[in-house]
Amino acid sequence: MALPSYTETRYRIWHYVYIAICTFVFFFLIAPLFVIFPLSFNAEEFLVFSEGMKNLDPDAFSLRWYKDMIYGTKNPWGLAAKNSFIIAIFATIGSIILGTLAALGLSSRHMPYKGIIMATLISPMIVPLIISGVAIFFFMAKVGLAATHTGIVLAHIILGTPFVVITVTATLSGFDHSVTRAAASLGSNPVNTFMKVTLPLILPGVISGGLFAFVTSFDEVVVVLFLAGLENTTIPIQMWTGLREQLSPTILAVATCLIILSTLILISAELLRRRSERLRGINR
Amino acid sequence: MSSETKQILTTDGIPLEVSLKKAEKKNKIKAFLLVAPLLLFLIITYVFPIGEMFSRSVDDKMITNMLPKTFKEMEKWDGKELPSEEVFSAFYYDFKVLVEKQEHGKLGQRLNKEKNGFNSITKKLFRQVKRKKIDESISIKEQVMKVHKRWRNVEYWQAIKRTAPPYTMSKYLKGMDMYYAADGSIAQVDEDRRIHRILWLRTLEIAFFVTLFCFLMGYPIAHLLATLPMKYSNLLMICVLLPFWTSLLVRTASWMILLQQQGVVNDFFVMIGLVADDNRPEMMYNKVGTYVAMTQILLPFMVLPLYSVMKTISPSLMRAGKSLGGTPFVAFWKVYFPLTIPGIGAGCLLVFILAIGYYITPALVGGASGTLISNQIAFHMKQTLDWSFASAMGLMLLSGVLVIYWIYNKLVGVDNIKLG
Numbered sequence: 241m242a243l244p245s246y247t248e249t250r251y252r253i254w255h256y257v258y259i260a261i262c263t264f265v266f267f268f269l270i271a272p273l274f275v276i277f278p279l280s281f282n283a284e285e286f287l288v289f290s291e292g293m294k295n296l297d298p299d300a301f302s303l304r305w306y307k308d309m310i311y312g313t314k315n316p317w318g319l320a321a322k323n324s325f326i327i328a329i330f331a332t333i334g335s336i337i338l339g340t341l342a343a344l345g346l347s348s349r350h351m352p353y354k355g356i357i358m359a360t361l362i363s364p365m366i367v368p369l370i371i372s373g374v375a376i377f378f379f380m381a382k383v384g385l386a387a388t389h390t391g392i393v394l395a396h397i398i399l400g401t402p403f404v405v406i407t408v409t410a411t412l413s414g415f416d417h418s419v420t421r422a423a424a425s426l427g428s429n430p431v432n433t434f435m436k437v438t439l440p441l442i443l444p445g446v447i448s449g450g451l452f453a454f455v456t457s458f459d460e461v462v463v464v465l466f467l468a469g470l471e472n473t474t475i476p477i478q479m480w481t482g483l484r485e486q487l488s489p490t491i492l493a494v495a496t497c498l499i500i501l502s503t504l505i506l507i508s509a510e511l512l513r514r515r516s517e518r519l520r521g522i523n524r
Numbered sequence: 525m526s527s528e529t530k531q532i533l534t535t536d537g538i539p540l541e542v543s544l545k546k547a548e549k550k551n552k553i554k555a556f557l558l559v560a561p562l563l564l565f566l567i568i569t570y571v572f573p574i575g576e577m578f579s580r581s582v583d584d585k586m587i588t589n590m591l592p593k594t595f596k597e598m599e600k601w602d603g604k605e606l607p608s609e610e611v612f613s614a615f616y617y618d619f620k621v622l623v624e625k626q627e628h629g630k631l632g633q634r635l636n637k638e639k640n641g642f643n644s645i646t647k648k649l650f651r652q653v654k655r656k657k658i659d660e661s662i663s664i665k666e667q668v669m670k671v672h673k674r675w676r677n678v679e680y681w682q683a684i685k686r687t688a689p690p691y692t693m694s695k696y697l698k699g700m701d702m703y704y705a706a707d708g709s710i711a712q713v714d715e716d717r718r719i720h721r722i723l724w725l726r727t728l729e730i731a732f733f734v735t736l737f738c739f740l741m742g743y744p745i746a747h748l749l750a751t752l753p754m755k756y757s758n759l760l761m762i763c764v765l766l767p768f769w770t771s772l773l774v775r776t777a778s779w780m781i782l783l784q785q786q787g788v789v790n791d792f793f794v795m796i797g798l799v800a801d802d803n804r805p806e807m808m809y810n811k812v813g814t815y816v817a818m819t820q821i822l823l824p825f826m827v828l829p830l831y832s833v834m835k836t837i838s839p840s841l842m843r844a845g846k847s848l849g850g851t852p853f854v855a856f857w858k859v860y861f862p863l864t865i866p867g868i869g870a871g872c873l874l875v876f877i878l879a880i881g882y883y884i885t886p887a888l889v890g891g892a893s894g895t896l897i898s899n900q901i902a903f904h905m906k907q908t909l910d911w912s913f914a915s916a917m918g919l920m921l922l923s924g925v926l927v928i929y930w931i932y933n934k935l936v937g938v939d940n941i942k943l944g
Contacts, residue, residue, distance in 0.1 A: 251852055262748045265741045269823060270763040272778040273770060275788060279781060288786045338562040345558030350551035357559060359933075364570060366929050368881020370898040371918040374905060375573035378580070398570050401562055459771045462883050466905065479773040483888050487780060495774040502769040506762070509769070 273499055280305055280492035287487050305493040316478050317494060324474040327389060328457040331396035335453035338397065339404025340446055344438075346405070347412040358405075365402035369462040372399065377466040387469030395463050400453030407452065411445025411516060444516035451509050455502075574922070581916035584692040587634050590627065591618045595688040603685055606678050612665035615684070616658065619646075623653050639683040645672040695916035700724075720900070720917075727896040730814060730886075731879035735826075737819040738875045739868065742826035746867075749827070750834035764831075768824035776885050779817040783807040783889065809891025817885050822878055826871040833867030873932040877925055897921055 243255055283302040284290050292300025309317050342361055345351055364372055376395045377386065385391030419441070423433040439446075461476035468477055475494065482491045532540040588595065593614035601607045622628045632646035649671050652658055658667050669676045686704060697703055697710060701718040705711035712718075745764070749757045767775060782788050790804045799805060807813055837860065845855030883898040890896070897917065904914040 258744060258748075262745050265745045265823075266760060266763045268741070268820060269767050272775060272782055272820060273767065275781055276774070276778050286786075287781050287784070289788070289791075338565060342559045342562040345555040345560075348551065348555035348558075350548065351555040351559070352552055357563060360566060360571065361559075361562060364566070366877060366925065367574075368877075368883075368898065368921060368925060370881055370883045370901050371574070371577075371922050372570070374901065374911075374914060374918050375570060375577055377905070378576055378911075379569050379573040394569060398566065401566075405562075455769060459773070461773060462902075465902075476771065476773055479771075479777065480884070480888075483773065483777055483780065487777070491777060492781075495771075495777055498771045498774050502771065502774075503766065506765050506769045510765070 276492050276495050276499065280489060280496045282489055282492075285489065287489065287492070305489040308490045309493045309497075312490065315490075316473055317475070317490075320473050320475045320478045323389070323472055324458055324476070327392050327396060327472075327474065328454050330389075330393045331400055331457040332450050332454045334393065334397040335400035335404050336446060336450045339401040339449060339453070340408050340442075342401070343405050343408035343412060344434075347409055347415070361405050362402040364398050365406075369399075369460075373463040373466045376463055380467055386467055387472060389472060392464055392467050392472055392474075395467060396453075396457035396460060399460060399463065400456050403452035403456065404446070404449035407449035408442060408445045411442045415441065444512045448509055448512045448516070451505055451512075455505060574919075577915040577919055580912050581695050581919060582691045582693065583912060584687065584694075585690045587631065587687045588690045590622060590631055590634075591615065591684070593618050594684065598685050598688065601681075601685070603682055604678075606676070607681050609663060609665045611681070612668050616653075616664045616668060619649065620653055623650060635683065635687070638687055639680060641674055642680065642683070645674045645680070648672050649675070695913045696920065698913060699917045699920055720897075723895070723897050723900055727880055727898075730811070730818070730894075730896060731876050731882075733815060734818045734822060734879045735872050735876045737815065738823050738826040739872055741819070742823055742830055742871060743864075743868075746827045746830035746834055749831050750837070751839065764824050764827050767820070768828075772821065772884055775821050776817060776888050779813065779820070779889060780808060783813050783816065808889050809894070811890075811894045813889035813891070814886050814894035814896075817889050818879060818882060821885060822875045825874050825878060829870040829874065830864065830867040833864055833870070837863050869932070873928060877928055877932075880925060880928075881921060 243252060247255070278293065278301075279287060279289070281301045281303065282290065282293065283300050283304065290300055308315065346354060346358060346361075351357070376398065380386045380391040380395065385394065415438075419437055420433050423437045424430075428436065459476060461474075461480050464472070464474055464477055465480070468474065475498070479491060479494065482488060534540055534543045536543075594611065597611045597614040598607065601611055619628065619631075622631055628646060628650050632643045635642035635646065649668065652667075652671055658664065674680050694704060699720055701713040701721045702710050703713060745760075749760055749764070752760065784790070785804045785806065785808075787807075789807065790799070793799045794801050794804065807816070841859050841863070842855050845859040846852060850858065881898055882896060883902060886894050886896045887899050887902075890899075898921070901914050901917050901921070904910045904917070
């Protein structure tokens with residue numbers, strides 16, 4: 241954004257002010273995440289930068305909180321991580337299947353009552369989580385699924401499907417329906433057409449919707465707080481309890497791992513988005 | 525159409541129109557069947573339970589079932605003076621049944637909510653009934669009235685009468701710091717006990733200001749991202765997307781570290797001499813913490829819709845504006861800004877809806893003065909176990925959100941929601 245040489249001084253000043261504002265906002269967005277990294281390697285128990293850390297003294301850094309996270313006695317993180325992954329994976333699979341089917345139906349031009357059905361399907365995204373939590377809790381308690389993995393997975397499918405519906409519908413909006421007609425005219429049955437023609441083309445949308453569903457489930461705490469028993473503790477629940485009771489550096493070690501995980505997810509989502517745009521012929 | 529025109533037939537001999545309609549119908553059913561599994565699943569596990577919240581929030585059947593005879597007799601009572609002997613004896617026999625079922629305590633608690641002082645007088649009555657002190661052959665009214673002077677007070681009987689209908693709006697009134705007064709009219713809670721109204725106002729205030737801050741901070745960077753060449757903007761986009769994908773709790777934790785009294789932000793303020801070392805301000809467990817953390821957490825939801833709108837605005841429009849004699853400011857204000865209004869609408873409403881129902885961050889960094897209505901709902905769900913009140917407040921919040929969502933739909937359309 242180089243300025244043309246004829247720019248007046250006041251606009252020149254404004255331009256630098258604008259750049260400064262943007263820099264500040266970007267810093268405000270990203271910097272808090274980077275505070276966690278160094279502190280998770282703190283050799284001491286306090287959540288402040290010690291004198292040694294400020295002087296980059298190697299003795300002030302250690303891996304003890306990571307060891308505590310993995311080997312620590314009565315440490316809930318192992319069970320929590322296992323539960324989180326199991327719940328998130330099943331919730332993602334459920335959301336993908338239900339959400340993709342629904343998106344296929346919704347993007348058909350024959351679909352009746354499109355508006356109201358779309359609004360219902362994405363309502364879990366709009367309704368505040370606390371209300372969803374209360375409603376889902378009442379349902380799960382009634383059918384006896386409270387404090388079970390199944391109950392939490394079902395709850396996360398409810399919260400995750402809107403993302404799949406939205407991303408897949410968006411992918412299908414640029415979808416050329418003549419290819420499925422071509423497949424049908426060549427003698428392919430609908431299931432075969434879907435698996436061989438439609439699915440490979442919408443796959444980036446499906447996967448990126450799945451990523452959203454995964455993250456939603458993996459990061460979800462409000463609904464799980466209502467549903468989970470001691471056996472169903474997840475990483476967010478443990479973080480929540482930890483943050484409420486006392487901020488221990490072990491939490492920061494976990495948080496660092498989560499940031500690395502989200503970076504990986506971000507990269508995959510970005511790659512998928514580009515691939516999807518390439519496939520749909522959107523070149524920018 | 526003239527009568528001679530032949531109807532167009534398909535090869536099977538069926539009129540084309542009929543055949544097309546059939547195919548159309550088949551397609552409709554096919555499309556619907558694809559949506560049906562998710563729709564059914566959501567209706568059963570989600571839409572119905574929200575409806576159930578409503579019936580729970582107005583439900584008052586417990587006491588109706590506890591005092592069936594009393595309410596039947598009370599129908600004849602005008603409610604102005606002390607009820608007749610029949611009402612007293614009906615109440616006595618109902619109460620006797622409750623004592624046998626050991627449910628008199630529940631009745632006392634429920635009535636106590638209606639009018640203070642019921643708990644102790646039902647306990648007194650319970651003792652008399654248990655010791656069989658009440659002689660059923662003579663006037664029961666006289667004996668019950670002797671148990672405690674409050675049984676002689678007509679206001680208590682009026683309170684019982686008010687609980688007769690199986691449905692009540694009292695939970696909703698309580699959510700707005702109002703209640704049914706003795707004569708059945710709606711009254712305000714004393715000024716120093718109006719906690720819910722403060723919470724509603726605070727929730728609105730925080731949601732409004734967080735939206736404003738997000739807009740003020742999001743607009744410039746969305747503009748920068750949309751106008752920079754691709755290779756730079758992709759890099760900067762990471763700054764928006766990484767927080768977006770990072771766990772909410774991780775981001776809240778990092779703000780807890782930054783904002784604590786010995787935290788990095790305070791260290792920085794001391795270093796540049798803004799505050800004295802022994803006088804570090806509290807930035808956490810109050811509104812400041814809630815504002816700062818929520819703004820950072822919700823900012824990506826503002827930037828992404830703004831960015832996707834700004835991306836479609838051709839830079840030549842600004843150039844045209846300038847070449848027609850507008851200063852850059854005028855060109856921006858008259859040309860660029862109006863074109864971004866759909867994005868502003870989308871971003872603001874998205875952030876506002878998310879902020880109004882926020883729970884986790886205020887609960888962790890908000891302290892007492894930063895808690896919102898959602899925290900109150902969770903409190904009643906988990907601590908007081910007053911689920912009907914929690915449902916009532918949840919539905920009040922939901923109706924607010926639906927109004928905003930409706931406006932959003934009118935302005936932008938739900939189909940235009942974009943994720944990254």
